[in-house]
Amino acid sequence: MSWLRGLATRLRALALRSASEREMDEELRFHLQMETEKNLRAGMTPEEARRRAVLDFGGMERHREELREGRRLGVLEDLARDLRYTLRGFRHSPAFAVAAILTLGLAIGAGSVVFSLVNGLVLRPFPVPDPERLVALWNFDPREGGATQLSYEEYLDWRDSSGIFAGLAGQTSRTVSLAVDGPAELVWSEVVTEDYFAVLGLQPVVGRFFLPEESGSPGSYPFVVLSHHLWRERFRTDPAVVGRQVLVNGHPFQVIGVAPESFHGLRRFGFWPDVWVPMGMYRVALPGSGELRSGRDDRRLLTVGRLAPGVERDEAEHRASAFARRLEEEFPATNQGIGALLTSARTPFDSPRYVPPRVLALVASLGMVAVALLLLVACANIASLMLARSAARRREIAVRLALGGSRKRLVRQLLTESAVLATAGGSLGLLIAALTSHFQSAMLPRLHFRVGLDVSVDHRVVLFTAGIAFLAVFLFGLTPALRATRVDVIPALRGQPPRAGSGRGRARDLLVMGQIAASVVLLVVGGLFLRSLGATRTVDLGLDPQNRLLLSVDPSLQGYEGARSLELFRQVVRELEAMPGVLSASWGFPVPFDTYENSTSLFIAGTAEAQKRQTVDVSMSTVDEGYFGAIGTPLLAGRDFASFDSAGAPLVMIVNRTMAERYWPGREAVGQQARLGRVDGPTVEVVGVVEDGVYFSPTDPRRPYLFLPLRQNGARTMTLVIHTRGEPEAVLPAVREKIHSVDPELPTFGAVTMERSVRNALNAQETAAVLAALLGALALLLAIVGLYGVVAYGVSRRTRELGIRIALGATPHSVLGTVLRGAGRSILVGVSLGLAGAVMVSRVMGSLLYGVSPSDPITFFSVPVLLSTVALIASFLPARRATRVDPLVALRAE
């Protein structure tokens, strides 16, 4: 306790420094006075008394100094002093400080942005307690290619009898129409089992979530949970939203709660749901989809569960395999050959079949490598700058050393400078990252519903930024600090140039080589992505994306079905084709790049599968007559669908070229027959062959594809394909009006032009290419600046030597050659190293490229050439100054 009071005294003395000084003076003066008076009383003369007193007391200044020494708080006060000194130094050379902070800020900012992406992609978990205990459950069916979803019956079995889960929830998602005091709009919804929120462990923002015990019999639990986004947009975050009535697909539901802002449903690469509907209300939410329990093989559920207490992953996987085998035995008809697969559901997830975790990990790692390289380049630059600066301060450092300053103290002071720069740069970088996350929407595809990565700055990003800023301090601060204080005191004081030691020069040369190498790697990666992007742009899409407008509806939500919906579709097309701005219109679903997928099974005689009495799965779309004309896909043989291909007429289908060649090689496909859906299904005949296209993404390999007529296959969601005369967007309002005139209640969604749709599909490649190219350009810029600095510094150091050479008759050419030789060597070594590194990195990223080989010669040739050229120009400028050195000035200067 006593030391506490003592500490308080010292802090007070520190804080009120001037006041303490005055007090100290006063105390010492008092003492002197008393002593003087004592001497007076002893009989001395006033002058004698005073002199004696002063002599006895000793030097005042020494006392003062000793007292000051005692007051110091040691490290803390040193730090404060260092800070003030540093800031003063920066104020004298603002250019250096600004350059360093900007360089660091940009590099750290870029790094933070990439890390935010990685964070949103693989790191950020569900906002629930213990997310590590969450797992996703899949059926593993080798015939279907791997992981598939579960049926409702299977879900119940796993939930109640497997003993693996403390709770298991199921989910399916689709569009619903939602009306909030007004016209309905289409939103994305997740239809979930009632224990969904309980299993996940989410906490509502307002209200509450579904309670399984409340739900009762199907159809009797009309409650919904809203997303935070919807709550903000439609209800302005009014807490009284709880209890409000809304219409889902025309039926009244009551809002019971709002989900947290950072929760976007189960899937990472899925639309962000705006409403959650309990599974008990499936008849309303999923109209036309039959019963909930419609067979063990009607597999539509995504399932996620929380492991039972005490059950770890390994044990869970064992038990899951055993349980799957039990199901196989009990239900051989539907579960034959089907195993179980558990994947981590710590973060939002997708089917491992469509989004292999390896790809995600690869992308994340590449991102971090790029960040590391950029940071190294930036730090190398700043280290270079600091070395140059400390070279200029040799004299000052020598004086301080000579006066008795400890080397440790000096190093600490120089490190303080680095720390200040790093803090400023880190803050700037964090600011950049935060601003960028606001513009993330520009980087994302604009699809029907909201989608994206949550790249907001969270604690992980802040920690990461602080971490690399801290690391940066040592990367660029330590070596210059150590080096700077290793100064020969005497020559420095005399103002002599340092011994032409290779030490300092070598360090900067190495730095520049490293920078150039890093730039080469980043530029090669960026170049490969750019070329990949270019290749995707030239893919033959099999359709004409120009002047095509797409618009989707889902009439089943309004109660349309069967003949009524067909009539609706026909009427809309009639109205639209009567418009002057429309050349033709038709329906299809899914339309290419729509992010939806549909497929069916066929039993085709003569195929290998047919030998084994098995069907093949083929991707398909349901289209109306006139579709191929509207979308611009050429008909190669046979005919388009016609009005006589209706329900009751013989079943027909149209296939694409790949399908015709695969299943009926060397023969005319038109006229061939197959069985639809099952081995003994109804016969369907090929009536036409169309050109191949790409259906899901421009980077898809060619695949067989078939089309079934709308009239013979009911459909729910259908997309209008409108071939417009002029700009598609200009026609949109009129189109909407026409549809409105046919049915005012029918909501439309997903209006987009085909061109935009194609670009959306390429979004990932585009983002990667742009990011990589930006990073590469940034690295190149930094490397060039670094190179310029090094050459300029080298010239200034060799001024004397160059002056002598010129005086002895050297031509400007030879002087130029001397200087450039050094630079050229750095460039050569740097580029070679960089190429080696680039080869290694590009081999790893092969799976991410399209249409371009990882050792693409064009990229590997142009990047070094470009870089070397720019680098040589950057070296040329300061080198030219060397030729202008006036030998007399050079010889005289020191």
Next chain:
Amino acid sequence: MSPPPSTEALRGTLDLLILKTLLLEPMHGWGISQRIQQLSRGVLDVNQGSLYPALQRLEHRGWIRSEWKTSENNRRAKYYALSAAGQRALQEETEGWRRFAGAVELILETS
């Protein structure tokens, strides 16, 4: 006046003497130096240079407190007083000194 003993050896002892002096009553720096000289019958003449650092040291340890007051001849002076912790410290330091002095005496006796 005898030359003051070496600073090192005296430092700890000086603290002890200051504490003892303040046990009787609070006083200012000059007063402390005079009192020590007085009580030691002129043997110990405190080096002024060591006095104030010692006072500062003691204050930082929390053994003494300081306060600005008016002196007997109407001048402002900084008065020091013993704190509770200081009193305890004085006792401990005194015992320590007695042990030390006793030990030195023992060694000097044997010859």
